[in-house]
Amino acid sequence: MRVRRWIPGIVVAAAVVGGTAWYLLRAAPVSIVTPWRGDAAEIVYASGSVEPHTWAKVAPVVRERIVEQCNCEGARVAQGDVLARLDDSEVRAALGELEARRALAGQEFQRQSVLADKNATSQQALDRAQSELSQIEALVAGQKARLETYVIRAPTPGVVLRQDGKVGEIAELGTVLFWVGEPKPLLVIAEVNEEDIPRVEVGQRTLLRADAFPGQILEAVVNRITPKGDPVTKTYRVYFRLPDNTPLRIGMSTDVNIVIRVAKNALLVPSVAIEGNNIVVVEGETARLREIHTGIRGNNGVEVLSGIDALAQVISPYPAELADGARVTVAAAQR
Incomplete structure (x- = not known):
């Protein structure tokens, strides 16, 4: 009777072991992709904004109330x-x-000059009157120069690209x-990370993306660094x-893609299929590391x-x- 009691337990244990073995030996489902041929480009990424090549910002050098302003924007x-x-x-x-x-x-200097001609005053008094006149004339010239700072003028010929203040x-x-500046030509100015700058050179082709023109690839050229x-x-x-x-306008923001190198007809695989320099392929029904x-990533x-x-x-x-x-x-x- 004791032996019979152990038989169901043995059967259950065997079933568990068999199920575990089946689970461990079953084939894992995977998704595969076949490499394809295409152009690979090594890109340096940055973000920038559009500015005129020639322009100037005009700001006051004194703090005071605006009493007159031109209506000259544009x-x-x-x-x-x-x-x-x-x-x-x-x-x-x-x-x-x-x-x-x-x-x-x-007037005092003129009076002292007349008296000096008649020898009715000392040379010291005449010199003192002339010195006082010179000092006041210098103060007047300085005040006139200061007065000019209250007038805001165009520092260069061009178009008033924008004006603020009332x-x-x-x-x-x-x-x-x-x-104030010229609407054309335009530049994109971007900040490039120091680890990427050694690969950037004048004349390199650059592709731009702007939110104002979705799906449209715009071009530029590296002008200077x-x-x-x-x-x-x-x-x-x-x-x-x-x-x-270019359809871009002054002040627009852009994503900058500097084309460093292009490999034509390269063998390509998805970035997500690689970890470091390792890749896993299917051979028959087996996964092989x-x-x-790799070249351009x-x-x-x-x-x-x-x-x-x-x-x-x-x-x-x-x-x-x-x-x-x-x-x-x-x-x-997949593809």
Whole structure:
């Protein structure tokens, strides 16, 4: 009777062992992709904005209220044209006082000169009157120069690309009120990471993407590279020349893709199918780990120089938990 009691337990244990063995030996379903031929491009990525080649920011050098402003946004101006005026009443009042003092000093100098001609005064008194007149004249000249800072003028000929501020508002120091420059030609200015800058050269083709033109690839050319980088952000400023017929406008932001090198008719596999330099292929019903030699690596594809051929069945994405030699079955075949 005891033996009979053990028989059902033995049967159950055998079933469990058999089920575990079946689970461990069953083929793992995988998705495969076949390598394809295409062009691979080595790209340096950055982000930038569109600016004119020639332009200037115009800001006040004194803090005062705006009393006059041109309505010239989009209009062409000449160098020296008045763009705005600030309240200069206090400066003019001070200038008037200095001019009155200059008039009195001039009269005193003339009086001392007449007396000196008659030997009725000393040379010392004449020199003192002349010195006082010279000092006041210098003060008047300085006040007139200061008065000129209350007039905001166009620093260069061009188009008023943008103007800010309103009559009655306080113009703060350093706040840009006008942008004056030429609408064409345009540049894209971007900051490129210092680890990428050694590969960037003048003349390289550049592809641009802008949110204003979805799905449209725009082109530019590397125009120049700033010799000194920023040690804080670890970037270098790069200027890209745009063609005259570009649809991009001043101030637009762009994604910059600098084409460093292009490999024609390269053997490509998906980036997600590679981990380091390893790839897993299906041979029969077995997964095999292969080490490959790669070339250009992009977001969507990686150039394979050696290690597999065009007929390989590559598991994609990379099966990190699949052991070399494991049994597999193809559940899906991609491109």
